[in-house]
Amino acid sequence: MNAILLIDIGSTYTKVTAVDLDAPAICGTASAHTTVDTDVTDGLGKALAILEAQTGIRDFSDRLACSSAAGGLRMVACGLAPSLTEEAARMACLGAGAKVIRSFAYKLTETDIAEIEALCADILLLVGGTDGGNEAVILHNAELLSRAAPAFPIVFAGNRNAAARCRELLSDRELIITENLMPRLEQLHVEPVQEHIRALFLERIVHAKGLSKVADTTSLPLIPTPSAVLLATELLASGTKERSGIGELLAVDLGGATTDVYSMARGNPTNADIILRGLPEPFSKRTVEGDIGMRYSVQGILDAAGIEIIAEDAGLSVEAVLDMTASLLQNPDSLPDAPECVALDRALASAAVRIGVTRHAGRIERVYTPQGPVFVQTGKDLSHVSHLILTGGAIVHGQGAQTIAQSALFDGKTSDSLRPKQARISIDQSYILASMGLLSQKYPEAALTLMKKEITHHGTHQ
Numbered sequence: 001m002n003a004i005l006l007i008d009i010g011s012t013y014t015k016v017t018a019v020d021l022d023a024p025a026i027c028g029t030a031s032a033h034t035t036v037d038t039d040v041t042d043g044l045g046k047a048l049a050i051l052e053a054q055t056g057i058r059d060f061s062d063r064l065a066c067s068s069a070a071g072g073l074r075m076v077a078c079g080l081a082p083s084l085t086e087e088a089a090r091m092a093c094l095g096a097g098a099k100v101i102r103s104f105a106y107k108l109t110e111t112d113i114a115e116i117e118a119l120c121a122d123i124l125l126l127v128g129g130t131d132g133g134n135e136a137v138i139l140h141n142a143e144l145l146s147r148a149a150p151a152f153p154i155v156f157a158g159n160r161n162a163a164a165r166c167r168e169l170l171s172d173r174e175l176i177i178t179e180n181l182m183p184r185l186e187q188l189h190v191e192p193v194q195e196h197i198r199a200l201f202l203e204r205i206v207h208a209k210g211l212s213k214v215a216d217t218t219s220l221p222l223i224p225t226p227s228a229v230l231l232a233t234e235l236l237a238s239g240t241k242e243r244s245g246i247g248e249l250l251a252v253d254l255g256g257a258t259t260d261v262y263s264m265a266r267g268n269p270t271n272a273d274i275i276l277r278g279l280p281e282p283f284s285k286r287t288v289e290g291d292i293g294m295r296y297s298v299q300g301i302l303d304a305a306g307i308e309i310i311a312e313d314a315g316l317s318v319e320a321v322l323d324m325t326a327s328l329l330q331n332p333d334s335l336p337d338a339p340e341c342v343a344l345d346r347a348l349a350s351a352a353v354r355i356g357v358t359r360h361a362g363r364i365e366r367v368y369t370p371q372g373p374v375f376v377q378t379g380k381d382l383s384h385v386s387h388l389i390l391t392g393g394a395i396v397h398g399q400g401a402q403t404i405a406q407s408a409l410f411d412g413k414t415s416d417s418l419r420p421k422q423a424r425i426s427i428d429q430s431y432i433l434a435s436m437g438l439l440s441q442k443y444p445e446a447a448l449t450l451m452k453k454e455i456t457h458h459g460t461h462q
Contacts, residue, residue, distance in 0.1 A: 003027065003057050004443070006435035007044065007065035007214065008225055010034055012256055012333070013393070014043040016051050017435040018060070024446040026454055028055040029430055033333070039210035040067075063218045064438040067211060068225040073098035073201050076116055078141050079105060079127040079158070080134065087279050088181050089125050090287065092157070092193040098123065098201060099288045108141045113148050121152050123200055125193070126166070129159030131183045142166040146173060153200060157181040157193045176200075186279055198224065220441055226260060226286060228437030229253060233389070234284050235440045236451050237264035243448060248385045250360075250420060251433070252353050252408060254392030256295035256332055259356035262286050267362060267380025267418075274364065274375045281380045287360045292352045294345070294394045295332035298325050305351035314347035316340060335397065346400040350407040353390070357408040362418040381418045383410065388420060389455060391428035401427050426455045 002021040008014070014034045018027040030050035035043035052058055075098045079085030082105035089100045102119055104112050116124070124145065128138040138158045145154060146169050153174040156166050163177050179192040201224050215222050229251070239245030248265040263285050269276055291300035302310060302325060311321045324344050328334060336342045362379025390405050398404075402425065410419040432454055440447040 001027075001057075003060045004439065005060040005063045006438045007063065007218075008228070008434045008438075009040055009044065009065065009067040009211065009214065010225060011036065011068055014040065014047050015431060015435070016044070016047045017430075017432055018051055018055050018057050019435075019439060019446070019450065021061075021443060021446055024443075024449055026430060026432065026450060027057060029432065029435075030054060031431075036209065039213075041210040041213050044214065062442070064220055064441065065214055065218045066223045066225045066228040066434055066438055067214075073122040073197065073204065074101045074119070075099060075123045075125055075197070076101060076119060076121040077103040077125040077127065078108060078145070079103070080129065080137055081105060084182070084279065085127060088127060088188060088190075091188060091279070091282060091285075092125065092181060092190050093197065093288075098197045099290055101290070107137055108144045110144070113144050116145075117149055120150070122204065123197065124152055124154045125181075125197075126154055126156045127158045127181050129162065129180075130185055131160050131180050133159055135159055135162040135165075138162050139165055139169070142169040146170050155193060155196050155200075188279060190282075198227065223438070223441075225434050226288070228434040229260070229391075230262060230284060230286055230437065231440050232433045232437035232447070232451065233262045233264050235436075235444060235448055236389075236455075237387075240444050240448060242445065245448070246387055246452070249387035249389060250357065250382055250385050250408065250423070251389040251391065252356060253433070254349055254352055254356075254390070254394050254404075255293055256393065257290070257293040257297050259289040259292045259352045260286060261289070261356045261360035263360060263380060263382055263385070265380060265382055265385050267382060269377050270381055270384065271375070274377050277376050277378050281362075285360070285380065287356075289352075289356045289359060292355055294348060294352065294392075295328055295334075298328050298348060301348050301351050301355070304355050310344075310347050310351060313350065314340070314343040316344060342399055345394060345398050346404060349394045349398065349400075349404045353404055354407040357419055358414065358417055363416040364418060365416055377418070379418070383418050383421050385420045386423055387426065388423040389426045389428060389433075391431060391433050393431075395427060396429060396431045428455050430454050 004019045006017040013031045015031045017029045020027050030047045032043045032046035077089035085105050086103040156177045176196050181193050233251050237245045237249050251262040253260040267281050311318045336345045361382045364377045366373050367376045395401050405425045410421045436447045436451050
């Protein structure tokens with residue numbers, strides 16, 4: 001047996017997976033609470049003990065790991081046009097371990113600087129101006145940011161003509177200058193920015209207690225867990241040179257603090273009469289709904305869906321939902337242990353999936369012009385995506401996965417939404433997407449084989 005160990009150290013749970021490369025096959029999976037407050041190797045040790053008892057495997061020929069134990073980098077973006085700045089920043093964060101918590105447009109003010117300081121961001125992305133275009137705004141913003149506290153790192157990815165002057169203005173700050181995120185109008189160049197954000201993420205998480213010890217045992221550097229999931233979904237959709245993937249897909253990772261949505265799809269308009277508005281969408285896209293989660297962000301689900309909707313779906317009173325969700329916030333590690341708790345978890349999960357996918361997918365609207373009405377598409381058209389994958393603790397350990405999954409599909413209630421109309425629903429029952437992303441870095445054929453085998457199909461919604 002050629003055993004490989006795959007480690008995912010999350011903010012709540014540490015998950016380990018043993019893979020036999022020779023078969024290939026999943027030998028076993030195990031998890032334990034992440035001990036980020038003390039030393040993450042304590043929780044890892046407990047998970048490994050469970051795995052050894054389950055499989056009898058103690059020695060591994062290779063180890064690979066990912067982590068989100070320190071949480072994602074909180075990023076602020078400053079640029080020109082509001083919508084372009086925020087969307088470009090979100091795409092720059094794709095799989096890099098960061099999330100946009102606030103974006104600012106045009107010239108910053110002293111009030112803006114005070115708000116940035118209060119946000120306690122981990123990183124600031126300074127963009128604005130195509131190459132050879134506007135310099136005034138980004139130079140003004142750099143001058144004000146030079147006086148901001150605390151001394152968060154600044155990534156400059158704007159008009160290259162302003163780079164030298166910004167270096168002078170920000171000489172007392174940790175400054176990273178990279179290629180322009182938008183060198184030409186409506187053309188994004190995200191890879192260099194992503195590399196720098198990913199490097200900052202890894203630099204930060206190795207300071208989590210004991211995480212550097214884990215990194216010393218792996219054959220490749222740790223990567224952010226969202227990056228691992230992104231690698232897995234890309235591989236599953238597109239395949240390898242030798243084997244095809246399953247085609248365009250949508251994946252939802254339902255967590256305790258966030259709901260992450262991944263789409264591997266072109267998402268272009270399906271009708272020649274539809275006009276596409278906004279920045280071009282990448283084939284591989286990830287969005288993070290930081291206000292929606294099953295435990296730490298349960299209040300966000302209530303706010304976004306409406307407590308009456310949740311209560312009706314769960315068959316509970318509004319008062320009962322308020323009491324039970326308050327208990328979840330106080331005890332985020334709790335699992336549903338009574339029928340009413342199971343019903344509430346299912347209702348919350350369905351709402352989180354529906355909201356997350358609705359925000360991720362594009363939309364279409366009728367716009368009236370002097371030449372007559374036209375249809376305008378914003379974002380990706382996912383209506384014809386044929387595969388839907390669900391993962392996450394509430395899916396794997398809860399009940400009603402099929403019902404929850406169907407919440408992601410178009411229901412006719414929001415006629416402008418471009419969510420999938422019908423899709424084959426697959427459940428990541430063994431919680432292996434992140435580990436398969438890790439495996440794909442060195443053993444893509446084995447990872448693809450295992451995903452096709454292990455992520456079981458649970459029917460097609462018509």
